[in-house]
Amino acid sequence: MPEKIGFVGLGIMGRPMAENLAKKFDVVGFDVQGSRRSGLKGVTIGRSAAEVAGSCPVVCLSLPSAAVVEEVVLSGGGLADSMAHGSLLIDLSTSLPSLSRRIAARLSEKGIEFADAPVSGGEAGAQSASLAIMVGAAPATFKRCQPYLLAIGKTVVRVGDVGAGGIAKLVNNMIVGTAFAVIAEGFGLAQRNGVDAQSLYDAIREGWAGSKVLDVSAPAITAREYVPGGTIDMLLKDLSYARTLAAESRSPIPMTAAAHEIFVAGQAAGYGKKSQPAIFELWGSQEGA
Secondary structure (H helix, E strand, O other): OOOEEEEEOOOOOHHHHHHHHOOOOEEEEEOOOHHHHOOOOOEEEOOOHHHHHHHOOEEEEOOOOHHHHHHHHHOOOOHHHHOOOOOEEEEOOOOOHHHHHHHHHHHHOOOOEEEEOOEEOHHHHHHHOOEEEEEEOOHHHHHHHHHHHOOOEEEEEEEEOOOHHHHHHHHHHHHHHHHHHHHHHHHHHHHHOOOOHHHHHHHHOOOOOOOHHHHHHHHHHHHOOOOOOOOHHHHHHHHHHHHHHHHHHOOOOHHHHHHHHHHHHHHHHHHOOOOHHHHHHHHHOOOOO
């Protein structure tokens, strides 16, 4: 019989990750939203997160925020109270490193291993099992995690002990967020001065400005269609976490702070549920653009 894996959180990223795990393991999933608990390929649905945690020696989380991770794991009757001695919790969410360390400390009291293993690659990467996964864990725990992470990702790297995975992911999203911001700003400047988005993209895509972020942004800006995947709301949350980490460690991050404010403006303008290139509309919607 294949090993039994629990999976809590079956949203945009969690659903395809759970389905890919189910190709190799016996996966039992749960999500608080009933609509997400139907139609999964190969995944059995549990009655609650606590039931999943109590019945599976390995549990994965894919949750929308640090606050939700804290509630699901550390609240009364949460996963910390339900998981058995010797089990393993892998948090695939983008969370706060300080929270990951608190969770690890709490779980270690019960003899439960923990890894923070946030992912990058978006919905497409989750569907194709080609995610980049940044892992914070003790070396032995990382070794234990690898078979599960390699079922959902292409690049799996231990970057340090617990908390380091979250730090790497926040740095990843600092780079991504500032790239989205400057691309939107640059394309807005070009359009205002008579250069259309497609021509600009064709001219610069093979030069040093070329990137995955540019490849995602340019078609969306050209069509002015911003269908998620990832959203402005999601990246704004991650940039907020980066600023929290920077404040905790007294590290100046002025570029990220500027990008964060641009995403705040995008959310305030009503684009929060749209994909990240929609911040172009902060420039492209101006008169004369």
